[in-house]
Amino acid sequence: MGCSATTDPRRRWATRAAAPSIWPRPTSPWRIPAISSSPTASSEVERQRWVTALELAKAKAVKMLEESDDSGDESVSQTDKTELQSTLRILSSKVEDLSTCNDLIAKHGTALQRSLSELEALRLPPDSTEKIKQVNERATLFRITSNAMINACRDFMLLAQTHGKKWQKSLQQERDQRIRLEETLEQLAKQHNHLERAFRGATVLPAITPGTGGSGKDLCCPAKGDLSDEDDDNNEFFDAPEIFPMPDIMGHKRTGSNISGTSSDISLDEQYKHPVEDTKKEKRTRIPYKPNYSLNLWSIMKNCIGKELSKIPMPVNFNEPLSMLQRLTEDLEYHELLDRAARCESSLEQLCYVAAFTVSSYSTTVFRTSKPFNPLLGETFELDRLEENGYRSLCEQVSHHPPAAAHHADSKNGWTLRQEIKITSKFRGKYLSIMPLGTIHCVFHSSGNHYTWKKVTTTVHNIIVGKLWIDQSGEIEIVNHKTGDKCILKFVPYSYFSRDVARKVTGEVMDPSGKVHFALLGTWDEKMDCYKVQLGTGDNGAEARPRAHEAEDSRVLLWKRNPLPKHAENMYYFSELALTLNAPESGTAPTDSRWRPDQRLMENGRWDEANVEKQRLEEKQRLSRKRREAEAARATEDGTPYDPYKPLWFERKKDPVTQELAHVYKGGYWESKEKQDWSLCPDIF
Numbered sequence: 001m002g003c004s005a006t007t008d009p010r011r012r013w014a015t016r017a018a019a020p021s022i023w024p025r026p027t028s029p030w031r032i033p034a035i036s037s038s039p040t041a042s043s044e045v046e047r048q049r050w051v052t053a054l055e056l057a058k059a060k061a062v063k064m065l066e067e068s069d070d071s072g073d074e075s076v077s078q079t080d081k082t083e084l085q086s087t088l089r090i091l092s093s094k095v096e097d098l099s100t101c102n103d104l105i106a107k108h109g110t111a112l113q114r115s116l117s118e119l120e121a122l123r124l125p126p127d128s129t130e131k132i133k134q135v136n137e138r139a140t141l142f143r144i145t146s147n148a149m150i151n152a153c154r155d156f157m158l159l160a161q162t163h164g165k166k167w168q169k170s171l172q173q174e175r176d177q178r179i180r181l182e183e184t185l186e187q188l189a190k191q192h193n194h195l196e197r198a199f200r201g202a203t204v205l206p207a208i209t210p211g212t213g214g215s216g217k218d219l220c221c222p223a224k225g226d227l228s229d230e231d232d233d234n235n236e237f238f239d240a241p242e243i244f245p246m247p248d249i250m251g252h253k254r255t256g257s258n259i260s261g262t263s264s265d266i267s268l269d270e271q272y273k274h275p276v277e278d279t280k281k282e283k284r285t286r287i288p289y290k291p292n293y294s295l296n297l298w299s300i301m302k303n304c305i306g307k308e309l310s311k312i313p314m315p316v317n318f319n320e321p322l323s324m325l326q327r328l329t330e331d332l333e334y335h336e337l338l339d340r341a342a343r344c345e346s347s348l349e350q351l352c353y354v355a356a357f358t359v360s361s362y363s364t365t366v367f368r369t370s371k372p373f374n375p376l377l378g379e380t381f382e383l384d385r386l387e388e389n390g391y392r393s394l395c396e397q398v399s400h401h402p403p404a405a406a407h408h409a410d411s412k413n414g415w416t417l418r419q420e421i422k423i424t425s426k427f428r429g430k431y432l433s434i435m436p437l438g439t440i441h442c443v444f445h446s447s448g449n450h451y452t453w454k455k456v457t458t459t460v461h462n463i464i465v466g467k468l469w470i471d472q473s474g475e476i477e478i479v480n481h482k483t484g485d486k487c488i489l490k491f492v493p494y495s496y497f498s499r500d501v502a503r504k505v506t507g508e509v510m511d512p513s514g515k516v517h518f519a520l521l522g523t524w525d526e527k528m529d530c531y532k533v534q535l536g537t538g539d540n541g542a543e544a545r546p547r548a549h550e551a552e553d554s555r556v557l558l559w560k561r562n563p564l565p566k567h568a569e570n571m572y573y574f575s576e577l578a579l580t581l582n583a584p585e586s587g588t589a590p591t592d593s594r595w596r597p598d599q600r601l602m603e604n605g606r607w608d609e610a611n612v613e614k615q616r617l618e619e620k621q622r623l624s625r626k627r628r629e630a631e632a633a634r635a636t637e638d639g640t641p642y643d644p645y646k647p648l649w650f651e652r653k654k655d656p657v658t659q660e661l662a663h664v665y666k667g668g669y670w671e672s673k674e675k676q677d678w679s680l681c682p683d684i685f
Helices: 009-017 044-071 083-121 126-202 216-220 264-270 297-301 324-334 336-342 347-360 541-550 576-581 597-603 607-638 669-675
Strands: 319-323 371-373 380-385 391-399 404-411 415-427 431-437 440-444 450-453 457-461 469-480 486-491 504-510 516-523 527-532 556-560 650-654 661-665
Touching: 044 083, 083 126, 319 324, 319 597, 324 347, 324 371, 324 380, 324 391, 324 404, 324 415, 324 576, 336 347, 336 404, 336 415, 336 440, 347 440, 347 450, 347 469, 347 486, 347 504, 347 516, 347 527, 347 556, 380 669, 391 650, 391 661, 391 669, 404 661, 415 661, 516 556, 597 607
Parallel strands: 319 371
Antiparallel strands: 380 391, 391 404, 404 415, 415 431, 415 440, 431 457, 440 450, 450 469, 457 469, 469 486, 486 504, 504 516, 516 527, 527 556, 650 661
């Protein structure tokens, strides 16, 4: 074995004796009698050097011999030592060196002091005696300082040796526990997946015979076949041998390689009959049903714990066929709340409707457990509802890392909404936290009231095992910067031990002095009510709050959630607005999310092709980023000016109200659409 060369202590001692390089090598040849008391070296100085080096090597050899005796016949080539053990061994060796040096310093220091004392006894000039006393004092002080240093090092070594084994044991226990936890979770995830497949297989309806035909409902529901029976461990993504060409949007055909079933080849086209030019007149009410793909969730998510998910490539199996820009536009689903707010004469009543609008934006998330597509840099999405609802909206992805989207919406009913949202997310093992960062602004034209607020944290629970469910938690402070009015909304997190209603939201609307005028109560997934606070004798908010719910006759229903479309559970739980967002529409910019090929393929049920196309788009975006970085580096070397990436329709400005830097709409998009001049748009798809 590799340890045979070092198991003999004598060979180790001889090897270590030649090792110290801090001591000057003697000019005389190596002589064994040099370690005896008779001086055989060329001078006394060299003799002392040899003695010092040999004593240091001897101390190391004794230490190694003790370690060898402790380990018995165990092989020295055993390399599975922890970093902590190695560090402690090095520290111990260094402290032993210092201890040996301390002995030598004490030995030579004593001899030096003895020599100095002898010199003091001699008859020397007065000046020499005084200098000798100073040298003697300094030598004594040096020895005391050296001893203190060595003692401190020895105490540290003892402490490290005492706790080192405990740390090592705790670290190993943590590692073993993590391995067991990963194995247990993986096993639970597999069992849960098998149970789900078994349940679905037990409830599948019999196949439709050729003679009976089928209704439109049956055509939209793909048959469940071989894909559900694949082995969990063999699910791989982005493994297609080539990039599939993107077919015409209206001519997608579904092949048997995607979903098995006799009628699956026509089910998707039957739902996609509206021509592009008619989508603004007649909105679609259904999309292709979500196919039943098997997926080993744990095999992908176990390496994402604690990481930022926006930087991790995910297959479309986790997505819904909408981009984050389209999800941001869904905040306008209950735009009529802002229309009512614009007609209010009282700023406090107006604030109640703004608060209800804020809560309503979360109602679309209650069953939406799939993530939207991360937009590409420069991707846009427009929603022109000026004729039908009086507003039009534009979103643009203004940054990729960190991902940030800017949104601007104008209404002819008297309000403007704008926001820039940066999404950060962390996977914590059992749940996924989504933290939107950024400020939302709402300005009413007639009154000039300017409101701002921020979003709360969204949490997706049961990522690995169990049914996914979503919760919202935190506080929202809505401020009217013109009048000083304020509303505090509290999103109560769900608790198994609470008797309170789930998804509860409470709020108080107060004037600048802090007096509460309205109390809000409801849930973020159903409705919000408003109660006019009856002021008591104290005429302050603290006494008035308990009486708010007593005035039932003052209750006003501010907002109620619209019912979901029929068969929404098969269409990603999309609302009526969400079903229309990805419908092809003529005249939109070439960067619009509706033209994104991987998203379109996924919507049409062709997930394998969508994964390949998604990989191509992400690689294209990476190459564009590297090209910009290379251009910036060359400009820096040449000393030439370089313009960094700038969004096309938004510009970064300092907000005069919040003093934050944010991207604000600079105009030009709707004029370009009217002229159909998209020459400035980049090629991102």
